[in-house]
Amino acid sequence: MTPIIGVLTVIGLVCGLIIYLVYIKVPRRVKGIEKTEELNAILPGMNCGACGHPGCFAFAQALTADPGLITKTPCATMLQDLEKLKQLEKALGITLDASAMLKKALFHCNGNSEIICNYSGVNTCKAAAQLLSGYKKCPYACLGLGDCVKVCPENAIYIDPEKKVAIVDTEKCTGCGLCVPECPQDLIELVPAGTKIAFQCNYKPLRDVPGREKCDFGCTHCRKCFKACEYQAIEWHKEKALPEFNQEKCTLCLKCIEVCPQNTLADFTKAKKAAEAVTA
Amino acid sequence: MNELIAIFLGLVLINNFLLVRFLGLCSFFGVSTKLSNAVSMGVAVTFVMALASVVTWIIRHYILIPFNIEYMNIIVYILVIASLVQIVELFIKRTNLALYNAFGIYLPLITVNCAVLGVTLINATEDYSFLGSVAAALGGGLGYTLIMAMMSGIREKLEMANTPKTMKGIPIAFIIAMLLGLAFVGFVGMI
Numbered sequence: 001m002t003p004i005i006g007v008l009t010v011i012g013l014v015c016g017l018i019i020y021l022v023y024i025k026v027p028r029r030v031k032g033i034e035k036t037e038e039l040n041a042i043l044p045g046m047n048c049g050a051c052g053h054p055g056c057f058a059f060a061q062a063l064t065a066d067p068g069l070i071t072k073t074p075c076a077t078m079l080q081d082l083e084k085l086k087q088l089e090k091a092l093g094i095t096l097d098a099s100a101m102l103k104k105a106l107f108h109c110n111g112n113s114e115i116i117c118n119y120s121g122v123n124t125c126k127a128a129a130q131l132l133s134g135y136k137k138c139p140y141a142c143l144g145l146g147d148c149v150k151v152c153p154e155n156a157i158y159i160d161p162e163k164k165v166a167i168v169d170t171e172k173c174t175g176c177g178l179c180v181p182e183c184p185q186d187l188i189e190l191v192p193a194g195t196k197i198a199f200q201c202n203y204k205p206l207r208d209v210p211g212r213e214k215c216d217f218g219c220t221h222c223r224k225c226f227k228a229c230e231y232q233a234i235e236w237h238k239e240k241a242l243p244e245f246n247q248e249k250c251t252l253c254l255k256c257i258e259v260c261p262q263n264t265l266a267d268f269t270k271a272k273k274a275a276e277a278v279t280a
Numbered sequence: 281m282n283e284l285i286a287i288f289l290g291l292v293l294i295n296n297f298l299l300v301r302f303l304g305l306c307s308f309f310g311v312s313t314k315l316s317n318a319v320s321m322g323v324a325v326t327f328v329m330a331l332a333s334v335v336t337w338i339i340r341h342y343i344l345i346p347f348n349i350e351y352m353n354i355i356v357y358i359l360v361i362a363s364l365v366q367i368v369e370l371f372i373k374r375t376n377l378a379l380y381n382a383f384g385i386y387l388p389l390i391t392v393n394c395a396v397l398g399v400t401l402i403n404a405t406e407d408y409s410f411l412g413s414v415a416a417a418l419g420g421g422l423g424y425t426l427i428m429a430m431m432s433g434i435r436e437k438l439e440m441a442n443t444p445k446t447m448k449g450i451p452i453a454f455i456i457a458m459l460l461g462l463a464f465v466g467f468v469g470m471i
Contacts, residue, residue: 004349011343011356015363022367030377054385061377 030123036064042087044077050176051075060093066091066217083115095247102166103175105157105273109187110200110263111165113138113218116248129184138218140202142187148179154162191268196250197257199243199267217222225256284415285407291419294470297395298427299461308431309453311386316431318432319425323387325423328390329399331368331419332361336400337410348403357400365391395424432459 017024026137028034039060046056050071053059062069070092078085079102089096119128119135125147133139146251149157157179159165170193180188201219221241226234233249234256236242243256257265297303304325311321344350369387372380372391380387390396399420403413434456442451 004352005341007347008352008356011339012359015359019363019366019370022370026374028374030374033374033377060383074303093308250317 006207016104020106021153036060038091039063039088039180042078042084042091043075044084045078046153048077048176048178050077050178052072063092067094070094070096071101076103076174080174081157103177103190104170104193104195104268105175105177105179105194106189106268107142107166107168107187107192108200108202109140109165109185110143110162111142111144111163111268112263113141116163125182126184129231134185136164138202140185140187142185147182147184150187151182153178165246168271169276170268194246194247195245195268196247197245198247198266199264200266218262220262222244222261224259224261227260228255230255284411287412288415288419288422291399292423292426293464293467296423296426296427296464297398297420299457299464300468301398303398304393304424305423307386307389307393308428308457309450312428312432312435312453315429315432315436320382320384321389322421322425322428323381324386325390325393325395325424326418328361328365328368328387328393329396329417329421330358330414331364332396332400333403333413334410335360335364337403337408337413340404353401353404354397357397361396361400362391395420411451417430427460431456 028037036057037060040057043056043060049055052057053062053073054266059075066232070088078088085096112143114137115135117123117135118138119126119130119131123132123145125143127144128134134141134143136143142165144166146157146158146159146166148166149155149159149206153176154172154174156169158167158169161165175190175193179188182188185202199219219242223236223243225243226236229251231251232244233251235241235244235246237244252267252269254267257267287397291297295301298308299307307321307325312318336353339356339360340353344353344356351445365387369380369383372383372387399417400413403416406416408416412420431453435453438452447455458461
């Protein structure tokens with residue numbers, strides 16, 4: 001018995017040793033491979049694909065060719081870790097403004113739309129959305145079956161069991177964007193982390209269908225928020241017929257939220273509390 | 281020489297890995313959606329098969345048989361193939377990045393491909409000579425590449441075809457695989 005164990009151990013050790021020797025000794029002939037390997041060592045190595053590249057090594061390769069790419073398709077996991085980000089800055093030779101690059105997921109639905117029928121089909125939003133655009137009065141509403149919850153690597157999304165609407169814990173959310181393509185209703189948008197007022201209505205199709213007919217709590221384009229703002233922080237987008245918020249001018253006086261007759265606006269800085277209220 | 285040709289052709293056509301021995305089937309369906317991908321996967325498999333056959337033949341004849349532990353061959357072969365693929369990947373990554381990108385995910389995938397382990401185990405059970413096991417590896421790899429190319433070519437055309445909705449994608453691929461398998465049954469008994 002013992003010689004077998006000995007022989008197998010030796011074979012294993014030799015294999016490991018050969019890999020180690022190859023790692024140490026093989027010359028790096030490809031131009032820029034040192035840099036790529038250095039960047040690859042700094043990157044998280046989770047291969048989550050949220051940056052749009054097939055893996056961390058591919059992202060490192062792309063960064064070697066064009067260091068400016070980090071601002072266009074930033075690695076959401078890196079932005080959380082300031083120490084690693086400094087290493088990356090050093091390796092790339094550029095300075096980054098992490099707070100400006102940091103994004104959060106915003107759900108454009110407040111979930112107040114009425115449930116008009118009992119859905120008992122396959123328990124995913126994608127399946128429910130195919131049947132008469134879901135079981136809520138508003139065909140664009142959040143269906144709350146949690147397709148986004150399943151993909152979230154940080155467990156930052158919760159489902160309100162009463163309203164059947166997804167709620168994000170902005171503190172946990174890293175803005176990786178993996179949930180964005182999951183939503184069949186196209187409700188999720190990545191917004192800068194400093195966003196103050198959240199517009200919680202699925203504005204894209206609302207241009208053609210007035211909110212009131214479909215959802216009693218959708219934006220009716222009444223302009224009350226636009227008129228109420230004393231700091232000119234809200235601009236009225238004529239084509240979309242929707243308010244646009246200027247985050248720098250906004251003082252968080254919350255007047256627009258008060259005047260909104262439809263409860264469409266919410267304080268985005270308190271999104272964590274809303275998430276806590278659901279989970280508690 | 282005749283024996284080598286018999287081993288080679290036998291594994292290309294008669295005992296084809298994919299359609300007759302049913303080895304490496306996950307990549308058969310997973311990677312056969314585009315002709316270019318399928319062919320590069322086939323080339324990578326052939327390459328690793330040939331390398332693995334040579335190394336495992338040496339290990340079998342100079343370590344396993346003298347120590348009388350041939351029954352441990354599966355464990356040893358898995359270890360050797362996995363390290364071999366790692367070494368090759370590291371080597372390609374540092375010497376030819378274009379080739380590395382072309383292989384992409386396929387090279388690490390081959391680490392756990394049963395067709396590669398299969399060819400080394402067949403070499404062991406049939407007790408092929410050194411050249412015989414190289415011929416078996418090349419034959420197996422060529423057979424694999426051939427079927428992958430055929431399958432992906434057909435599947436590329438099928439994308440355009442007006443297949444019934446329920447049959448689109450994987451179901452029709454399984455039917456194609458069945459027809460290909462039936463065609464290869466015709467070679468049985470040739471050698």
